[in-house]
Amino acid sequence: SKEQFFNFGLKETIYSSYDKAEIEWNLLKNRIYSNEKVFIRGFGRDASGTHLFQAFYERLINNYHVEKDPTNNSEPAKLIRALTGYSKTKSSKLELIRNYQISHVFGRTKNVFAFTAPWNIVYMPKILDPFTGHEAKGDMIDEYTFLFQKQCYDNFEKFIEEFNEIMISSIFKERMGESLDTLSLDTSYN
Template identity: 55%
Template structure:
């Protein structure tokens, strides 16, 4: 199979240098600020304060399913859809790094390292948001495929996990707690919202993916 990324790198720059550029030039939020804001986010969730998520479904029409879910399972009735699907994460990383797109940096993409953008704990988790060089964006998105893409993603995820391991493990402990798992099971057993079987299955899959622990093999 002909891979355009491999063709480019084999002719103009080594794969190692390209990977090293992507890993070293990704801008992460400072660990001290990560710790501080992570605690604030958890308190907001627990204290029923407003917490954003990205919209769910075509034209975000299924977002209310997630909002109802969080109201019942996490007792937070103030979860809301982010106005642009990236406003709150963008505002957060610019405030915590002191860098503004178009003013201090250019051609950087704001990205969620581990995805899970419909998850109240991870959409604005400071350990899950970075400024990434746009030239590397396809390597951590869903568009590009191939062994080299998989290799870069593995290195990127491992680097990120190593930087923020205590906070990621804290998240994993929260999301896999027996109490939360029981509440999720009870929620779907008692679900009163009228959905077709197809819609219900799609929602269940989304919940399972969005509220999954972060495991780096």
């Protein structure tokens, strides 16, 4: 039944432990605010517009070390392996899992705070990809996405609320407005 299928998906999704996620979330914020290397997913065809996000983050948070993830998923993959002890590839140190994929629960992969946020990355059964991909549409998709995101929120409410507070803080919004006012938006993606 639909309910059994949804329950399977929710039960079999693998998250970081809360304690490990808390440590990694604090390290990520520190790297962002300390102008250290952090990652985002590439933007545009062949990532040709990524420089726009990099310039935006330089002005917004004074971080000149925002880099495009080499494969658009290698940093999240490294992180979820380290946080869970599971790997999709054979390793002598990690437990091998099959038929799982790495997924961003809330997306926001161009957001430097969200792309490698430990609360936003999970291993999920591959069979559920049609229910969580950005191209998925329909009532069942909406229903499962709600349950999936709610489960993640229930696990990591403190960190997700902190992320939301960062995004809506008056200082952040003020700096964002200033950044957008001064940023020349080159839409040619040269």
